Amino acid sequence: MSKIPLQFRHNGREVAIFVDGGTNLLVALRELIGDMTPKFGCGQGGCGTCSVLIDGELHLSCLTLAETVAGRSIETLDGMKQGPNLHPLQRAFADNFAAQCGYCTPGMLMAAKALLDRNPSPSRDEVIEAISGNICRCTGYEPIINAILAAAGGRISA
Amino acid sequence: MTRHRGRGIASINYPIGMNLGGDPSQALVHSNPSGKFTVALSSIDLGQGMKSVTRQICAETLGVPVEDVYVDTADSDTGPHCMGSFASRGTHRVGNAVMAAAREARGVMMEAAAEELEVNAADLDTDGRGNIHVKGAPHRSISTKDVAIAAQFKQGKTISGRGIFLVPLSEVNPETGEMSPATCYAHACLVAEVDVDDETGEVAMVRMDSAYELGRALNPRLVEQQLVGGAWMGVSHALYETPEPYYPEPVHCPRDFVEYLMPGPGDVCPHDIAVLERPAPDGPFGAKGPGEMCANPVLPAVANAIFNAVGVRIDDLPITPEKVLRAIKAQGGARPQARR
Numbered sequence: 001m002s003k004i005p006l007q008f009r010h011n012g013r014e015v016a017i018f019v020d021g022g023t024n025l026l027v028a029l030r031e032l033i034g035d036m037t038p039k040f041g042c043g044q045g046g047c048g049t050c051s052v053l054i055d056g057e058l059h060l061s062c063l064t065l066a067e068t069v070a071g072r073s074i075e076t077l078d079g080m081k082q083g084p085n086l087h088p089l090q091r092a093f094a095d096n097f098a099a100q101c102g103y104c105t106p107g108m109l110m111a112a113k114a115l116l117d118r119n120p121s122p123s124r125d126e127v128i129e130a131i132s133g134n135i136c137r138c139t140g141y142e143p144i145i146n147a148i149l150a151a152a153g154g155r156i157s158a
Numbered sequence: 159m160t161r162h163r164g165r166g167i168a169s170i171n172y173p174i175g176m177n178l179g180g181d182p183s184q185a186l187v188h189s190n191p192s193g194k195f196t197v198a199l200s201s202i203d204l205g206q207g208m209k210s211v212t213r214q215i216c217a218e219t220l221g222v223p224v225e226d227v228y229v230d231t232a233d234s235d236t237g238p239h240c241m242g243s244f245a246s247r248g249t250h251r252v253g254n255a256v257m258a259a260a261r262e263a264r265g266v267m268m269e270a271a272a273e274e275l276e277v278n279a280a281d282l283d284t285d286g287r288g289n290i291h292v293k294g295a296p297h298r299s300i301s302t303k304d305v306a307i308a309a310q311f312k313q314g315k316t317i318s319g320r321g322i323f324l325v326p327l328s329e330v331n332p333e334t335g336e337m338s339p340a341t342c343y344a345h346a347c348l349v350a351e352v353d354v355d356d357e358t359g360e361v362a363m364v365r366m367d368s369a370y371e372l373g374r375a376l377n378p379r380l381v382e383q384q385l386v387g388g389a390w391m392g393v394s395h396a397l398y399e400t401p402e403p404y405y406p407e408p409v410h411c412p413r414d415f416v417e418y419l420m421p422g423p424g425d426v427c428p429h430d431i432a433v434l435e436r437p438a439p440d441g442p443f444g445a446k447g448p449g450e451m452c453a454n455p456v457l458p459a460v461a462n463a464i465f466n467a468v469g470v471r472i473d474d475l476p477i478t479p480e481k482v483l484r485a486i487k488a489q490g491g492a493r494p495q496a497r498r
Contacts, residue, residue, distance in 0.1 A: 046415030097383040100205030128423045135415055138205055140390025141423040143383065 011079025026061040037077035048134030051107040058114035077106040092151035100138030159357035164467025168458035169347040172451035175247035177339030182324040184238035185255040187263040189317035193303030200237030207380035219260035221284025246449020253442030254323035262319025270309040342438040345371040348455035354467040356492040359483030363427040373438040373446030388452025396460040469493030
């Protein structure tokens with residue numbers, strides 16, 4: 001099968017790669033660009049740990065054909081921190097013990113960022129809805145919900 | 159349709175570690191020429207905090223800042239043997255091994271410092287900030303870094319220590335089956351409150367209140383984190399999870415995350431936790447460890463709460479809506495029990 005040339009923005013930087021037809025975005029990011037922050041969990045859209053933003057919108061990179069992101073802007077966890085400083089969401093996850101094994105964390109952070117980018121002060125229910133496509137096996141979700149609320153407004157729900 | 163509120167309680171007595179070949183774990187501690195220390199283990203940190211807790215135990219025993227200790231673990235090629243991260247044994251077994259290794263390394267460090275300061279090692283103490291000084295004379299002091307350099311390049315000493323913790327194997331009494339697999343036990347009590355829908359059989363968690371006695375909590379935030387997450391796992395076992403098919407055909411088995419039921423972020427409930435600290439005589443700084451028991455009391459407490467709500471006793475996990483509904487139908491309707 002012939003390779004397809006593909007250009008898109010990856011965390012603000014233009015990238016150009018060749019992909020096989022049918023390659024999904026997760027594989028393109030991890031194996032061709034070397035961005036290992038989107039994780040492979042289930043490969044079928046059930047767990048959310050591969051979540052990335054495409055033009056600011058939350059998507060499952062394992063279910064996105066790489067060819068479809070030509071000319072678009074992809075954000076991953078790798079581009080989240082601001083220089084040497086953690087993003088407020090990353091800081092809040094650390095402060096609120098919102099990660100244990102860490103495997104869901106990249107997807108959770110991207111889902112949280114997608115929410116806060118469009119709704120800077122969400123309610124608890126809006127936070128719950130925003131991360132409901134992401135599975136966490138360790139934390140019981142409560143610390144993650146609290147971290148996102150804390151990052152949103154310095155608030156911690158009771 | 160009526161939603162019935164019910165409350166159930168469960169108490170548990172939980173052994174720390176087990177009786178497999180005596181259940182040993184080993185640790186090695188050595189200083190680097192920079193005055194920092196490395197703890198070599200092969201114990202696994204799954205996110206529960208093994209690295210943080212062994213780091214704290216090592217720093218406290220050596221008398222150095224926690225920043226000066228690095229824990230290198232999870233590789234059985236380079237770390238000394240560990241039975242593993244299970245049976246709630248990590249903090250207790252591995253912690254004790256690290257403590258023994260750090261104590262031996264501290265002995266060498268103090269000898270090396272004594273040689274540099276030209277005093278008796280018994281007269282020296284650490285300040286916990288990276289210095290070793292003569293007791294009662296803080297100005298007569300040397301940094302752990304300078305001690306490490308002197309030991310390495312001048313005295314020809316390795317500041318290092320070996321540690322192992324072993325609970326001797328307990329033989330089973332052939333007459334009674336009696337044995338003593340653990341040396342200390344943690345305890346917990348949990349009250350679960352649920353709503354049971356008598357038309358759909360669905361059970362919703364309303365709240366949990368728990369008290370855990372787990373020796374000294376060496377890192378209270380990590381303990382709390384594990385108790386919160388573990389209780390969620392308990393709810394999941396009680397009400398949702400099974401690799402078995404819910405229907406007789408094996409083809410109906412859950413095959414992936416979409417079909418394998420687990421509670422999501424919208425199913426969590428408030429959970430108030432009280433941690434009681436009763437230091438264990440043989441634990442590292444009195445610690446036992448929360449471990450698996452963070453999930454265990456939830457299952458019986460939820461089953462009891464369902465009985466309290468609608469009067470049906472389900473003894474087969476998970477307690478699915480179908481099982482609740484069939485049981486309610488079999489007894490001719492919900493029979494709420496007295497609230498206590």
